[in-house]
Amino acid sequence: MLSVVPRAPLPESPEQIVSSAPELEALPVVAQRVMAMVRDERTTVDQIAALLGTDQALTAAVLRYANSGTAMPNRRVASLRQAVARMGQRALSEVLVRACAGPLLDRGLPPYALPRRVAWRHAATASVASRDLARLVDAPGREEASVAGLLHDVGKMVLTSVVPEAAAEAVSVARSRRMPVWQAEVQVMGFHHGQVGGALLRSWGLPEVVVDAVAFHHEPAQTANQLAMVVHLADAAAHTVGAVGSGGACLQPDWDPAEAHSLGASPEQVAQFLETLQCVEEGAAL
Numbered sequence: 001m002l003s004v005v006p007r008a009p010l011p012e013s014p015e016q017i018v019s020s021a022p023e024l025e026a027l028p029v030v031a032q033r034v035m036a037m038v039r040d041e042r043t044t045v046d047q048i049a050a051l052l053g054t055d056q057a058l059t060a061a062v063l064r065y066a067n068s069g070t071a072m073p074n075r076r077v078a079s080l081r082q083a084v085a086r087m088g089q090r091a092l093s094e095v096l097v098r099a100c101a102g103p104l105l106d107r108g109l110p111p112y113a114l115p116r117r118v119a120w121r122h123a124a125t126a127s128v129a130s131r132d133l134a135r136l137v138d139a140p141g142r143e144e145a146s147v148a149g150l151l152h153d154v155g156k157m158v159l160t161s162v163v164p165e166a167a168a169e170a171v172s173v174a175r176s177r178r179m180p181v182w183q184a185e186v187q188v189m190g191f192h193h194g195q196v197g198g199a200l201l202r203s204w205g206l207p208e209v210v211v212d213a214v215a216f217h218h219e220p221a222q223t224a225n226q227l228a229m230v231v232h233l234a235d236a237a238a239h240t241v242g243a244v245g246s247g248g249a250c251l252q253p254d255w256d257p258a259e260a261h262s263l264g265a266s267p268e269q270v271a272q273f274l275e276t277l278q279c280v281e282e283g284a285a286l
Contacts (some may be wrong), residue, residue: 010166014191014199016157020162024104027204030055031096038089045257048092050080061099062092090143097147097206102159111160111167112181112246122238122245123150124280127232129273132228137263141209141227148213149226149234153245155197155214163189173252181246182218187277226263233260243279256285 011017018024027035037043045131052058059080066083067076081263084092105123108116130149134142141148159167166189174184182192197217202208213227220229237254239245246252260270 003035010163013157014196017158017162017191017196018199018203021158024158024161024200027096027100028055028058030058031100032205034058035093035096036167038092045081046047046087049084052084053080058096058099061095062087065091065095068226079198084133094144094147097204098150100128101151104154106124107160109156111164112156112171114245118244121152121281122243123245123275125238125241126150126152126234126245128280129237129277130231131221132277133234133237133263133265133273134230136262136269137226138227138231138243139263141207141213141225142230144207144210144213145227145230145234147206148210148231150219151197151201152231152235153197154200155193155195158196158200159185159189159193164192164277171250172247178206178251180218180253181250192218229259229263233263237274237277238279240269241277241279242275 011020030051034048037048037051052062062083063077063080068085077086087095097121105120106116107119108114109119112119114122126147127150130148130152131142133139134145139145155166167185168187170184171181173179173187174181177184182194185192194215194217198211201211201214209225209227211225212225212232216223216225216228217231217235220232232253233255235245236255239252240255244252255274257270259268261267265273
């Protein structure tokens, strides 16, 4: 007679899920300390540059951005101090988050049937869509829209790391019942990847506007944070242009122009937004 081994009890909350993944729970120490320093008006540029200089990967990311066309199109920068001074607090924090999130995006999402390249394409395309849409409607928190879009599905990475069997079960339920993955996750686990992602980003110390946007990107009506609707629409737009973010035959997010109109975008602006949005391939600049 075959014996069935019962599945281990699932964590009871998104916070418990996050605390079960110590390798994901915190940003690298240097990044955390730098992000705290840039919020402290007493901190000097020299102090930030000195701390950044102790992490080779973060130093490379900062210098790469500082020498990009986005930051300084007409002048090359070799000094970390000069790069920090010219980038500003918000750009520096965004570069650090992107540098630390990159390894997470590289892992792929096997329970969701999303290989690394596909998962990266969806995250990157949603990031660009969030940025462009937030600018279009002049959304509060638009400066953080790019990061919120990039990390909107980071909760899937946590679930893949901590409870891959439950995540795979949710995908199976979503496929068989033709329902969105996030709703199937609620049925299987009691919460969805958006809530888990919000818990992770809060543990990272990211601004609450980003935490909230990620946590509610599937339920934007549940928050007054307009950035949640922006990310919700960006997620759907990414699917619409072919950058899928859900596994296999699962029901995909629908692009609803009326939701974009509710943010203040005209029909012409919405049409142009979708016409110009393209899939962002792996390795491309965001």
